[in-house]
Amino acid sequence: MILYVNGNDFLVARRHTIINFDGTTSPYDRYSPLQSEITTLISLMATVTRLAGGLCIDFFSSVLTGSVTWEPTFTYVQGKTTMTGISQSSGAMSLYNYRKWEGTRIEVASLATAMGNMAWGSSNQSDHSAEPAMVMKRVMPKAQSLPVGSILYNVTLPYFVVDNFEWIQDPNSYLTSEQYNLLTNYKNAGTHNRDYNPYTVGSGIVGLIPDKKWGPLSGDVTPDPQVVSETRILSYKFIRLPDHGSCEYMLPAGVPPNLGIITFQLSVSTDCFLLAKLTYRAGQAECHNCKMASPAVFQTDAIHLTLLPDSLAAEALAITSFISSQMAISGYAVPVLSGGIQNMAIESLSRAYQAS
Secondary structure (H helix, E strand, O other), X not given: OHHHHOOOOOXXXXXXXXXXXXOOEEEOOOOOOEHHHXXXXXXXXXXXXXXXXXXXXXXXXXXHHHOOOOOOOOOOOOOOOOOXXXXXXXXXXXXXXXXXXXXXXXXXXXXXXXXXXXXXHOOOHHHHOOOOOOEEEEEOHHXXXXXXXXXXXXXXXXXXXXXXXXXXXXXXXXXXXXXXXXXXXXXXXXXXXXXXXXHHOOOOOEEEOOOOXXXXXXXXXXXXXXXXXXXXXXXXXXXXXXXXOOHHHHOOOOOOOOOOOEEEEOOXXXXXXXXXXXXXXXXXXXXXXXXXXXXXXXXXXXXXXXOEOEOOHHHHHHOHHHHHHHHHHHOOOOOOHHHOHHHHHHHHHHHHHHHO
């Protein structure tokens, strides 16, 4: 009896149901004795041994009744329905329309921002420590009916990893005139079309400065799957000062000494930038036996993943700057500065890529 009970699972109630991904329920058809039935059986066996008499039997009965410790646990069961219709991108949106029409791009950006807020806005405080790119996440709305802790056999996750981060000591001489114009182009601020420049809003934080223009790529053909591996300039706006304040006195703690600053004066404020050379890789990864960490959010540590090519990796990177600014506006998914300014910049960009 002891061998049977030890390490086994027993139900606390007979009627259990399984929640499927589509919200329907199915009966739990695996038979298992109830805990109350096991305790009753143990007590009955102990009583029988006492009635039988004898020192050895008394000793056996006391061991039988006193050596069982119950602990709460749970077990996984196979779902009754197959999860289908999981797309790798926004449904009913062609890449051609996304690149051509501003309204479609705004819709995608709004969806990506909401996904980012859902993925990190519901996290506990330790998840906001700004340790860069340690966790990869994906929001799957079709799985929102599943209980937290559920496991899917295979989930495709976005993957973003930084290989090198180096502050640029003299940013004013490092940028080309075209890149400087992209960084400081606020001409459409406050209008519907803001060219995806993340700094036209006061809450914009980080951005990868593009070669030619902010926003989506061009063309109407979906590229072949690829791993994006490149070095770009990361621009970090550490503060927007009222009037014409001095950026030098507002540098965040932890930046190297004598680090150069780009100062851009607007009519009623001043934006202060730091630049860094960022070497990174981006694509996708397959998460096997992937666990739901919060409602509809699946995640795993990056160390368990292998970077794979993705058709939309470059497209997602192209709008990370804009998505980062939108997530900053909401304030729900911004990593805390206590992790260090470098970590905060990297993690802000990583979250924006994963949301995109």
